[in-house]
Amino acid sequence: MEKYELDWKKMTGLIPVVMQNAETGEVLTVAYADKEALERTQEIGLATFYSRSRNELWTKGMTSGNTMEIEEILYDCDGDALIYRVRPNGSACETGNKSCFYRRLQELK
C-alpha cells in the first residue's frame, strides 16, 4: 500500500472514524467518512463525516455550534480506520453528553 493510501474499497467507500478528545483521550463518537468527508475535514479543520442515514456530508456542530476542531488525523496499519483527534467546542453527543459512550455494558447473560 502506498503512503497515505486509505483502503476505501474494502469499506465500500466508507471508513469508520473514531473521534477522540485530543487532550483527555476520551472517545467521543464513532462515525464514518468517505473520501470527500475526509477532504472537507482537512480543508476546513472541523470534523466532517458522511451520514449513512441522510446520504450526505455532515460537519459536526454546524447547527448546534458544537464543532470539533481537528488537531490531527491518524490512520491505522491497514488503512481502513481513522482517528480524528479534536478539541471539542461542546458536547459531541446529541443526548447532551460529552461522549456518545456514556453507558457501560452489563453482562448479557
Place this chain on the structure above:
Amino acid sequence: MEKYELDWKKMTGLIPVVMQNAETGEVLTVAYADKEALERTQEIGLATFYSRSRNELWTKGMTSGNTMEIEEILYDCDGDALIYRVRPNGSACETGNKSCFYRRLQELK
C-alpha cells in the same frame, strides 16, 4: 431501544469496536464484533472480535500472547458501536507497535 440492546441489524450483524487502553486512553485498534464475539469477550474477559477476512471469531493474542484484558465495555447512544477498554499484555498491532494508529495523515491535497 431497550436497555443494552445493540443494533446488530443496522450493521448487518457486525458492530465496530474501538479497543482503548483503559489506563492511558490510547486508541489501539478498530475491529468488529458480532453477537457471539461480544459474548465470548464477556465470558473469558479477553478482547474477542469477528475476523471479516477469516470469517471466524478471533481472540486477540491467543497465539502471540498479547492478550487484551477487558476492564469494561461501553456502548454508544444509538447502540451501533462499542469500546473495549482493556489492559494490554503487549502490543496491539501486528506491526509490533503498541497501537495500530502510529501514523499521522498529512494533507491529501
